[in-house]
Amino acid sequence: MDQNRETISDLVKIDGVTTTLTLTYAGKLSWNDGDSQRSLTIEKEVLGFSIQGSRIFLKTIVEKSDGSCCVGGKGALVRKSFAFEPLSESSLQLWSNMIRQKLDSLGRPKKLLVLVNPFGGRKSALKIFAADVKPLLDDANILFTMQETTHQLHAKQIASKIDLSMYDGIVCVSGDGILVEVVNGLMERDDWESAIRMPLGVVPAGTGNGMAKSLLDTVGQPCTALYAVLAIIRGHRRSLDVATILQGDTRFYSVLMLAWGLVADIDIESEKFRWMGSARMDFYALLRIIHLRTYNGQLYFLPAPGYEAFGNKIGGQSFECVGDSCTHRPNQGVPIKIQQHGNRHSSIDLQNLNWKKIDGPFVSVWLHNVPWASEDTMAAPDAKFADGYLDLIIMRTCSKLSLLALMIELNNGNHVKSPDVLYLKVKAFILEPGSRTADPSREGIIDSDGEVLARGKGAYKCKQKSLMTYGKLQITVDQGLATLFSPI
Numbered sequence: 312m313d314q315n316r317e318t319i320s321d322l323v324k325i326d327g328v329t330t331t332l333t334l335t336y337a338g339k340l341s342w343n344d345g346d347s348q349r350s351l352t353i354e355k356e357v358l359g360f361s362i363q364g365s366r367i368f369l370k371t372i373v374e375k376s377d378g379s380c381c382v383g384g385k386g387a388l389v390r391k392s393f394a395f396e397p398l399s400e401s402s403l404q405l406w407s408n409m410i411r412q413k414l415d416s417l418g419r420p421k422k423l424l425v426l427v428n429p430f431g432g433r434k435s436a437l438k439i440f441a442a443d444v445k446p447l448l449d450d451a452n453i454l455f456t457m458q459e460t461t462h463q464l465h466a467k468q469i470a471s472k473i474d475l476s477m478y479d480g481i482v483c484v485s486g487d488g489i490l491v492e493v494v495n496g497l498m499e500r501d502d503w504e505s506a507i508r509m510p511l512g513v514v515p516a517g518t519g520n521g522m523a524k525s526l527l528d529t530v531g532q533p534c535t536a537l538y539a540v541l542a543i544i545r546g547h548r549r550s551l552d553v554a555t556i557l558q559g560d561t562r563f564y565s566v567l568m569l570a571w572g573l574v575a576d577i578d579i580e581s582e583k584f585r586w587m588g589s590a591r592m593d594f595y596a597l598l599r600i601i602h603l604r605t606y607n608g609q610l611y612f613l614p615a616p617g618y619e620a621f622g623n624k625i626g627g628q629s630f631e632c633v634g635d636s637c638t639h640r641p642n643q644g645v646p647i648k649i650q651q652h653g654n655r656h657s658s659i660d661l662q663n664l665n666w667k668k669i670d671g672p673f674v675s676v677w678l679h680n681v682p683w684a685s686e687d688t689m690a691a692p693d694a695k696f697a698d699g700y701l702d703l704i705i706m707r708t709c710s711k712l713s714l715l716a717l718m719i720e721l722n723n724g725n726h727v728k729s730p731d732v733l734y735l736k737v738k739a740f741i742l743e744p745g746s747r748t749a750d751p752s753r754e755g756i757i758d759s760d761g762e763v764l765a766r767g768k769g770a771y772k773c774k775q776k777s778l779m780t781y782g783k784l785q786i787t788v789d790q791g792l793a794t795l796f797s798p799i
């Protein structure tokens with residue numbers, strides 16, 4: 312069908328002046344305001360509409376036309392109401408039906424559960440909800456239930472119990488922590504296979520807004536609450552890989568990252584400098600580099616196609632499988648148990664693939680699912696939301712000077728080009744973390760998505776209780792298991 316064809320073209324009053332208003336199949340509204348031809352695209356600019364008396368009010372979001380002020384280098388977006396008055400009751404009905412039909416055809420969410428963490432980041436989530444989220448959802452005629460999280464793991468409890476048929480999506484006004492809790496709550500349900508397909512939205516209101524930044528930066532949009540809410544309202548979706556971290560019977564579902572060594576130590580131990588605000592990470596990174604630690608340990612991984620050259624071969628027929636667990640017997644060392652079906656429906660046949668190995672010591676081991684770890688840290692520039700792989704960034708021994716240079720490159724992703732960094736994609740991964748090389752009585756921290764997953768002997772004691780022990784753990788990836796609201 313010719314998308315430029317008119318669905319309706321009719322005389323209406325705009326600002327008291329009678330003019331012809333036209334709507335095309337593609338959803339473009341055009342009129343002449345006396346001076347020039349004007350237009351609005353429903354998909355891009357119209358959030359919703361209401362009828363007041365004999366007038367139709369379109370709630371729009373448009374770029375400021377006076378050229379003043381910029382958000383992220385683009386024209387600032389402003390909410391505007393555009394009113395027109397059809398000349399008869401039947402014309403009013405026709406226009407409202409046509410606009411409603413067009414909006415309905417866009418597959419936008421109609422009912423949302425909005426979780427707000429009042430304690431995330433700079434404790435500004437409630438303000439962000441009131442200033443950016445609520446007004447836009449109201450404009451878009453989206454019904455929503457807002458719930459404040461009152462304690463740690465509250466979002467997980469909610470996601471594991473709510474009646475999902477009541478909502479078209481769950482929105483987290485928070486940092487990444489609440490999103491991760493929601494994913495874990497959904498995966499815990501008996502109906503997890505359908506539950507995890509519930510579209511999830513993120514509105515940046517925490518310290519680590521890596522997922523919101525990754526989503527918005529992909530399309531060159533600034534990481535602001537306004538753009539994030541618009542993405543949710545417009546209702547585009549994209550799939551997201553989910554990683555299952557498994558240790559014995561304990562599982563954690565990760566959508567962002569796993570870190571061990573330098574990055575984990577900075578992430579978790581810098582907590583004690585929270586009073587410094589955003590400078591705490593840089594300050595503590597500097598401190599950690601000056602007093603650099605290296606850790607003993609081994610990594611095993613299944614490289615993605617094209618990355619087979621990384622690591623050392625560990626032999627062909629070396630897996631013995633009993634039930635749902637396989638034992639790998641390398642030529643030397645302790646047998647490695649590899650559990651299959653980590654994610655209850657894992658599609659990888661672990662025992663028949665060519666595992667590779669890298670021995671320590673390590674400065675840092677970092678696995679990433681999406682490009683950005685936070686708003687200013689592009690950890691894995693090649694990471695894709697749903698490629699079915701995790702990006703692995705490894706630093707073994709490295710001079711302190713090179714490390715300082717690498718830290719500076721973290722905001723543009725160029726650190727992965729350094730000869731001191733191994734950067735590859737993996738389908739599955741096993742970490743055997745060891746002690747500090749300089750002090751065997753002290754071990755490290757394993758951090759996933761900002762949470763302390765495991766804390767070894769003599770490691771920094773933080774408030775959080777850890778889910779796993781500081782020992783071998785396995786990670787597999789399920790391609791595109793979760794769904795995110797996305798700007799495209």
Ligand SMILES: Nc1ncnc2c1ncn2[C@@H]1O[C@H](COP(=O)(O)OP(=O)(O)OP(=O)(O)O)[C@@H](O)[C@H]1O
Pocket residue numbers: 428429430431432433460461462463464465484485486487488489490492516517518519520761
């Ligand atoms: N009412 C609450 N009080 C204290 N903690 C909470 C509350 N609600 C949620 N939390 C916890 O806050 C943590 C951080 O959440 P959030 O995702 O908003 O921010 P973040 O950027 O990941 O972390 P932070 O800003 O704390 O560094 C989550 O682990 C969550 O369990």
